[in-house]
Amino acid sequence: MKYPNRSEYEKAWREKNKEKYLKTKKAYYLKNKEYCCTKARERYSNVVQPDRKTNREKYKEIDRLWAQKRRAKFRELFIQIKKEMGNKCSKCGFDEYPQILHFHHLRNKRANVSEMKSLKKIREEVTKCVLLCPNCHMILTFITEKKPLCTTLSDGSCD
Ligand SMILES: [Zn+2]
Numbered sequence: 001m002k003y004p005n006r007s008e009y010e011k012a013w014r015e016k017n018k019e020k021y022l023k024t025k026k027a028y029y030l031k032n033k034e035y036c037c038t039k040a041r042e043r044y045s046n047v048v049q050p051d052r053k054t055n056r057e058k059y060k061e062i063d064r065l066w067a068q069k070r071r072a073k074f075r076e077l078f079i080q081i082k083k084e085m086g087n088k089c090s091k092c093g094f095d096e097y098p099q100i101l102h103f104h105h106l107r108n109k110r111a112n113v114s115e116m117k118s119l120k121k122i123r124e125e126v127t128k129c130v131l132l133c134p135n136c137h138m139i140l141t142f143i144t145e146k147k148p149l150c151t152t153l154s155d156g157s158c159d
Contacts, residue, residue, distance in 0.1 A: 077119055081126050089133035091140070102137045103129040 003009035014021045029036050052059050079098070088095035103113040107128050116122045132140065 073119070074122075077122065078114075081123075082131060085126070085131050088131065089136050090130040091132055091136040094133040094136075101131045101133060104132040104137055104140065105129050 003012065082098050082101055087098040087101075089101060094101075103126060105128055109128070110121075110125060113122055113125050113129065116125060
């Protein structure tokens with residue numbers, strides 16, 4: 001197959017050898033982290049930022065698609081985490097709709113899990129949580145305005 005220019009050829013090669021390309025790219029990045037970051041920052045302020053200013057409409061669409069992709073990724077992560085945590089309310093055992101289960105903090109709450117922006121931090125944060133159905137969560141919150149949180153949990157998993 002003929003390519004009109006070198007960059008087209010390279011693009012096709014990267015598509016074809018995606019895994020190999022990503023692996024090499026990551027290895028290079030880890031080895032030259034500082035250089036890569038400086039370059040990326042330079043590129044952002046010299047190329048991306050001015051381009052964003054002149055092509056607002058184009059970037060609106062790009063950002064929309066990116067946000068959509070990210071939301072899907074988070075949704076998937078929460079489904080996976082809930083599955084790992086048993087997919088049911090730790091108080092009453094409700095397991096009909098795992099999608100509606102809440103994360104309830106037992107200790108050291110840093111933020112609402114659903115509002116966190118980093119996949120890695122979410123992973124860390126949920127280790128301090130149990131799953132509760134909305135009903136149990138609301139009852140618990142109501143009760144704990146007078147009592148400490150941990151004593152009201154039947155499984156007593158808090159230390
Ligand atoms: Zn429940």
